[in-house]
Amino acid sequence: MVEAAAPATSAAERHLDRExxxxxxxxxxxxxxxxARGLHQSAHGGHGKAYQYFxxxxxxxxxxxxxxxxxxxxxxxxxxxxxxGYLDLHFLPRELxxxxxxxxxxxxxxVGDFGVAGSGxxxxxxxxxxxxxGMIGSTARTLGASVGYRPATAGPGTFVxxxxxxxxxxxxxxxWRQARAGAGVQKVVGATELRAFVLGYAGRFESPGxxxxxxxxxxxxxxxxxxxxxGGGLSSRALAAGVAETRSGRWTSTTTIWAQLRAxxxxxxxxxxxxxxxxGDATLQTQRSASGxxxxxxxxxxxxxxxxxxxxxxxxxxxxxxxxxxxxxGAVWEERIDARVDERALGAWASVPVELGPWRVExxxxxxxxxxQLDRAVDLGLGxxxxxxxxxxxxxRLATALEVGPHVTLLGSAGRxxxxxxxxxxxxxxxxxxxxxxxxxxxxxxxxxxxxxxxxAFGTWVSNEIRFDHAAARxxxxxxxxxxxxxxxxxxxxxxxxxxxxxxxxxxxxxxATGELIPYAPRWLVVGSVALHQAITxxxxxxxxxxxTWLAPRAIPxxxxxxxxxxxxxxxRARVRDTVVDLDIANxxxxxxxxxxxxxxxxxxxxxxxxxxxxxxxxxxxxxxxEVRLGxxxxx
Amino acid sequence: MLLFVLGCLExxxxxxxxxxxxxxxxxxxxxxxxxxxxxxVGSLRVLADTETYAWVPSLVPSAHAHPGHELAGDVRVExxxxxxxxxxxxxxxxxxxxxxxxxxxxxxxxLHAVSVSGSVTTADGGVLPFxxxxxxxxxxxxxxxxxxxxxxxxxxxxxxxxxxxxxxxVVWEDEDGDGRLTADDTQFVNTVVFGLTSLNAxxxxxx
Numbered sequence: 001m002v003e004a005a006a007p008a009t010s011a012a013e014r015h016l017d018r019e020x021x022x023x024x025x026x027x028x029x030x031x032x033x034x035x036a037r038g039l040h041q042s043a044h045g046g047h048g049k050a051y052q053y054f055x056x057x058x059x060x061x062x063x064x065x066x067x068x069x070x071x072x073x074x075x076x077x078x079x080x081x082x083x084x085g086y087l088d089l090h091f092l093p094r095e096l097x098x099x100x101x102x103x104x105x106x107x108x109x110x111v112g113d114f115g116v117a118g119s120g121x122x123x124x125x126x127x128x129x130x131x132x133x134g135m136i137g138s139t140a141r142t143l144g145a146s147v148g149y150r151p152a153t154a155g156p157g158t159f160v161x162x163x164x165x166x167x168x169x170x171x172x173x174x175x176w177r178q179a180r181a182g183a184g185v186q187k188v189v190g191a192t193e194l195r196a197f198v199l200g201y202a203g204r205f206e207s208p209g210x211x212x213x214x215x216x217x218x219x220x221x222x223x224x225x226x227x228x229x230x231g232g233g234l235s236s237r238a239l240a241a242g243v244a245e246t247r248s249g250r251w252t253s254t255t256t257i258w259a260q261l262r263a264x265x266x267x268x269x270x271x272x273x274x275x276x277x278x279x280g281d282a283t284l285q286t287q288r289s290a291s292g293x294x295x296x297x298x299x300x301x302x303x304x305x306x307x308x309x310x311x312x313x314x315x316x317x318x319x320x321x322x323x324x325x326x327x328x329x330g331a332v333w334e335e336r337i338d339a340r341v342d343e344r345a346l347g348a349w350a351s352v353p354v355e356l357g358p359w360r361v362e363x364x365x366x367x368x369x370x371x372x373q374l375d376r377a378v379d380l381g382l383g384x385x386x387x388x389x390x391x392x393x394x395x396x397r398l399a400t401a402l403e404v405g406p407h408v409t410l411l412g413s414a415g416r417x418x419x420x421x422x423x424x425x426x427x428x429x430x431x432x433x434x435x436x437x438x439x440x441x442x443x444x445x446x447x448x449x450x451x452x453x454x455x456x457a458f459g460t461w462v463s464n465e466i467r468f469d470h471a472a473a474r475x476x477x478x479x480x481x482x483x484x485x486x487x488x489x490x491x492x493x494x495x496x497x498x499x500x501x502x503x504x505x506x507x508x509x510x511x512x513a514t515g516e517l518i519p520y521a522p523r524w525l526v527v528g529s530v531a532l533h534q535a536i537t538x539x540x541x542x543x544x545x546x547x548x549t550w551l552a553p554r555a556i557p558x559x560x561x562x563x564x565x566x567x568x569x570x571x572x573r574a575r576v577r578d579t580v581v582d583l584d585i586a587n588x589x590x591x592x593x594x595x596x597x598x599x600x601x602x603x604x605x606x607x608x609x610x611x612x613x614x615x616x617x618x619x620x621x622x623x624x625x626x627e628v629r630l631g632x633x634x635x636x
Numbered sequence: 637m638l639l640f641v642l643g644c645l646e647x648x649x650x651x652x653x654x655x656x657x658x659x660x661x662x663x664x665x666x667x668x669x670x671x672x673x674x675x676x677v678g679s680l681r682v683l684a685d686t687e688t689y690a691w692v693p694s695l696v697p698s699a700h701a702h703p704g705h706e707l708a709g710d711v712r713v714e715x716x717x718x719x720x721x722x723x724x725x726x727x728x729x730x731x732x733x734x735x736x737x738x739x740x741x742x743x744x745x746x747l748h749a750v751s752v753s754g755s756v757t758t759a760d761g762g763v764l765p766f767x768x769x770x771x772x773x774x775x776x777x778x779x780x781x782x783x784x785x786x787x788x789x790x791x792x793x794x795x796x797x798x799x800x801x802x803x804x805x806v807v808w809e810d811e812d813g814d815g816r817l818t819a820d821d822t823q824f825v826n827t828v829v830f831g832l833t834s835l836n837a838x839x840x841x842x843x
Contacts, residue, residue, distance in 0.1 A: 523645065553645040558709070559738060561647025601709055611678055611746065615714035615734055 007353075007360065009107035009399040009413045011442035011454040012037040012487050012505075016100040018127040023499075023531040023545035025569035027584055027629060029089040029097055033068070033120060036102035038487060038505035040522045040551055042596040044621040047167070047176040048205030048235050049266065050088035052596070056104055056458060057483030057509030058117035059520045063087025064419055065116035065436075071124050071195070072256035072295045073241050074315060076114045078343050079372075079423035081285045081321035082266055085114045091201030091237045092122070093163055093180055095132070095148065098156055099123040105440050105458060107399040107413030109349035109364030110297065110311055116417035116436045117460070124184065124197060125156030134163075134633035136582075141168035142629065157186025157195040170625045171208060171224025173232070178203035195243040200236075207231035210270050212602060213618040220605075223592050224622050227604050229282050229328045231268035237261070253298040260291045267326065270619070272604035274612050276325065279333050284326045289319040293345075309364070310350040317343045319423070338378035341423040344371040351397065358403035366395045370420045372431050379424070389431035393418045407446045411456070414439035436462045442487075455488035465511075481518060483509040497535040503527045517555035524552035543573040546588075554597070558616065562597035567623060582631035590626035597621075648736040649787040655680060655715050655730040659723050660798040665806070667757035673723035673799055675832070678746030680733070680795065682713035682781060682840070685741040712740050712785060713793070718748065723799050730795070737787050743779040743840045745795070747772045750832055756808045756817070764810055766817035768828060776833050783842035792843045802837035805830055 014035055016024070024035055030051050034041055042052040053060040060066045064085035068075045070092065080086035103111075104118040111119045126132070132148035144165030150158060159182070166177040184197035209230035215221040241258035269282035293315030300308040319341040325334035351364025374387045397415035404410055415438065421431035442456020460483040485507035492500045505525045509518035517523075532544040548568040553561045570585040587593070598619045603612040664670060713735030721728065753767040785791060806827045810817055817824045831837060 553647065555645065556647065559648050560736075561645045601711070611716070611718075613714060613716055614679075614681055614709060614711045616709055616711065616736070 007399075007401065008411065008444075009401075010103060010105050010440055011411050011444040011456045012104050012440075012503075014100075014102045016102070018098050019533050019543070020531075021094065021097055021099070022543045022573055023533055023571070025529075025545050025547045025571045025584070026586075027094065029092040029094045029122070032094065032097060032100055032122075033089070033102065034547075034549075035100070036104060036118065036120065037489070037503050037527075038104050038485075038507070038525060039066075039102075039118070040525055040549075042621065043624070044207075044209070044596050045266075045268075046174060046205045046207035046232065047169070048090055048178070048203045048233060049207060050083075050086050053087070054520065054522050055117040056485060056505070057460065057507035057518060057521045059518065060117055061085070064114060065417075066118050066120065067111055067113060067115035068120040068122065070122045070239075071197070071241060071243055072121075072254065072297070073239065073258040073260075074113070074293065075122075077262065077287075077289065077291075078113070078315075078317050078345075078420060079319055079321075079341050080264070080289075081287045081323060081337065081424075082264070084422040085419065086264075088235065088237075088264075090178065090203055090235065091180065091199060091239070092124075093146070093161055093182065095146065095163075096124055096126060096159070096161055096182060097122055098125040098127050105413060105438055106395075106415040106417035106436075107397055107440070108362065108415075109351040109366045109395070109397045110309070111397075111415075111417070112313060112347050112349075112366065112368060113345060113370075113418070113420045116419055116434065125186075126150040126159035126161065126184075127156055128635055129154065131636040132633065133636070134580075134631060136165070136629060136631040138167070138627055138629035140170045140174075140625075140627045140629075142166070146633075155186040157184050157197070159184050169206070170627060171222070171226070171622070173206040173208045173226035173230050174224075176203065176205035178205075191248055192244055192246045195245075196241065198238070198240045200238045202234075202236040204234050205232055207233065207266075207268060208622065209268060210596075210598065210602075210619040210621055212604065213620060215604070224625055227269070227272065229267075229269050229280065231266070231282070233264065233266040235265075236263045250301040251298060252301075253296065256295040258293055260289075262289045262291065263287065267330070270598075271600070271602040274601060274603035277603070277610070277612060279325060279327045282326050282328070283336075284322075284324045284330070284332065286322045287319065288321075289317055291315060291317045305355045307353045308350065309353065309362075310348075312346075312348040314344070314346045317341070319343070321424075334380070335378050336380040337424070338376070339424060340375045340377075342373040343420070343423055345369070345420060359400070360402075361400040362398070364397045366397065368393050368395065368418065370431065370433070372421055372423050372426045374423050374426050376424075387426050387428045389421065389426045389429050391421055391431040391433050393433045393435065395435075404443075409444050411442045411444065412440065434462070434465075436460050438483075450493045452491040453488075454490070455486070457484075457486040459484045478511065480512045481509060482512055483507055483518070483521075485509075497533045499531040499533065501527075501529045501531075519555050519557045522551055522554055524550075526550040526552075539576050541575045543575075544571060546570045556597060556599050558599060560599040560616075560618075563594055565591075565593035565595065565623060567591055567593050578634050578636055580631070580633040580635065582629075582633070584627075584629040584631075586624045586627040586629070588626070591623075593623035594620035595623040648738055651713075651735045651737055651785050651787050651791070652732045653713055653735055653785065654790070654792040655733050656792060656794050657721050657728045657730050658794050658796050659725060659727075660796055660800070662798060662800045664800045665803050668754065668803060668808075669756070670724060670752065670754040670799060670803070672751055672753045674751040675721040675723050675747065675797070676718065676749035676751075677721055678718050678748055680713075680715040680730075680743060680745050681711045682733075682735065682740045682743045682793065683710040684712050684739055685710075712736050712738055721797070723752075723797055723802075733793070735785055737785050740781055740783050740785060742777070743781050743795075745776045745779065745838065747774055747776055747833060749773075750828070752828065758808070764808065764815065764817055766808070766824070768817070768819055768825065770819065770825065770829065772829055772832070774829070774833055776835070776838055778835055779838045779840050780835070781840040781842065794841045794843060796839045796841065798837050798839075802831045802834065803828075804836070805834065
């Protein structure tokens with residue numbers, strides 16, 4: 001929002017403005033990330049836990065390979081006990097997102113930690129001035145209310161917001177409730193624009209977890225049922241940030257400082273009583289963290305053809321995390337982890353965009369260092385102990401574009417992405433950084449005012465894939481991998497306000513030593529969407545969007561494969577003067593789709609506790625059910 | 637059509653395999669007569685070659701934090717439950733086992749207890765009765781099996797038990813000199829357990 005939008009580095013890149021946000025299906029900010037071309041999300045934890053992300057052959061788990069920021073504030077959580085890079089956007093009201101940039105691949109030097117498969121940036125503000133009052137209800141027995149205000153004379157960065165929602169959910173163990181508040185101020189002082197904002201969130205949620213397919217087939221469980229003790233959690237966050245953008249002669253700089261308090265508590269059980277027949281396999285994970293950081297980005301205009309972009313950023317995280325085995329009553333019977341972590345990151349980067357006629361090239365590099373300090377009071381199997389390590393990484397980046405005639409642009413990029421070490425796996429002086437080298441060649445063609453075509457190919461190579469073993473608290477290497485793929489699509493605007501899009505992304509990710517497919521990562525993702533942007537019929541202004549996603553079967557470890565899934569969502573907004581009516585329909589055709597499938601042994605109903613079943617069985621997390629959500633609001 | 641082509645990814649399909657227990661009618665060790673040979677067995681599991689998971693690190697993450705951290709494991713077919721088998725009796729159908737298509741390499745059978753009685757003629761012509769009821773609680777691992785499980789045909793696993801091979805290693809020595817072989821005769825007991833859990837006594841064939 002503050003910084004000027006950088007030129008596209010990929011034909012698959014997507015910029016969303018507020019109109020695009022309103023026409024996007026879904027109701028949460030997390031849903032907005034689905035607009036990233038080639039990205040698939042899985043929600044196995046209920047409304048309140050971070051989604052699981054898959055992008056271009058990467059299983060980014062809960063955000064480990066996708067870097068997302070809000071106005072320059074990094075949102076990925078380092079060394080979260082549930083997953084490194086944990087990316088939970090439930091704290092951010094979608095009404096406060098004025099725009100987004102979603103970039104697959106890593107091409108520019110500003111992208112830092114967790115920018116491995118792609119990155120995203122979100123803009124914050126209240127797009128329309130006035131008093132906003134809203135109410136929502138849905139067939140998931142959801143009730144919510146919101147109120148917001150932006151003065152007529154102020155920019156979108158000046159706002160206050162408050163909302164609260166409670167839902168029983170459709171099916172078992174899907175209830176959730178949340179309260180969110182936010183305020184921001186935007187002011188121009190001389191040549192400097194100052195912005196500051198605070199956001200607060202508290203949520204409680206149940207998690208349906210997984211179901212065994214054989215239980216559903218036999219009628220012992222319904223598709224949207226859950227096992228007793230399947231899980232849930234508490235999540236809260238307070239985030240404050242200040243941003244100053246200064247323009248002075250040839251210089252433009254943006255400085256961001258931020259601080260955050262975060263708490264997360266997760267209960268989960270994905271195997272029943274398989275590992276611990278007497279107590280059950282449920283675990284309780286807790287995370288308390290205090291984080292802060294600063295980011296400085298500058299641009300120096302050296303003439304019509306050359307700029308210099310540079311930046312530096314740092315963050316500090318202090319974390320206390322625990323994990324314990326709990327029984328069905330929630331009582332702790334085994335402490336497994338009790339650790340304190342101090343993590344520091346410092347990065348600097350520079351790039352030089354050069355324009356030579358139709359050709360634009362931006363070479364750059366980022367240098368980054370991490371310092372991790374771990375103090376384990378308890379770590380099952382490891383005992384107590386301390387460790388401290390420092391890890392540096394150098395990441396060269398290159399983005400280039402060539403205009404071939406008035407309508408066609410070729411785009412190329414290459415770059416190294418990286419992920420910081422996860423604290424609990426750090427041994428003294430040893431802290432492995434995950435590094436991925438990738439590149440992309442693509443093209444976009446503006447065939448006419450009403451038709452754009454895009455396509456390209458990409459590849460990513462990881463010399464030694466690093467996975468963190470949560471059970472052994474150790475980094476494990478699984479050898480080299482490569483991901484090769486391509487994408488293609490079009491955007492058509494046959495008539496005013498109507499936009500039709502189709503995007504196909506294919507990715508073949510394999511372990512190079514064995515040729516085995518990388519598990520869980522989508523091989524083919526096809527997305528078709530239709531959007532109506534502010535079409536006027538009489539006194540009504542319509543905004544609408546529909547999106548159909550087809551996900552091809554995915555590889556599951558052990559030679560198994562998932563089912564394909566097909567789901568369509570719809571959003572419609574009708575506005576008559578100050579009154580706004582929203583209608584959202586999730587899973588329009590009420591398909592019973594599985595957004596995650598896993599094959600392993602579990603024991604939920606075993607009668608012989610001494611001999612739990614060992615045969616792997618198919619488990620799934622049910623995809624979003626058919627749900628109609630109606631909203632009524634006023635902008636006064 | 638395009639979606640069908642794009643979506644083509646062949647994974648394992650579920651199968652049901654009939655499992656039959658078949659005692660081998662063969663020669664017992666010289667001088668041995670067995671009246672009772674009851675085997676209290678638990679689950680039978682047929683496993684794939686571990687090479688299937690060549691990419692997996694030696695330490696396998698658990699499912700504590702996430703579904704899918706738990707890997708499928710090597711078990712391809714499982715017949716759960718505890719049952720009493722007559723090692724001298726007729727062929728018995730043990731029922732249908734659930735499983736998945738693919739290669740299998742070995743099997744594991746849980747042996748909980750054994751009851752064996754009979755008599756043995758000693759070298760000096762005397763007759764020693766024996767009677768033993770033992771809790772074994774041991775898995776018999778590595779039973780060789782070479783088969784490919786398919787979903788398009790009905791398949792049967794024949795779990796064969798050879799009493800002669802099982803009793804061949806037994807040392808029929810009346811250590812306490814009470815004129816009977818019982819649980820008090822350590823070498824006798826140890827070699828009975830050794831023989832009954834020996835891979836020579838068990839085999840699994842696919843039909």
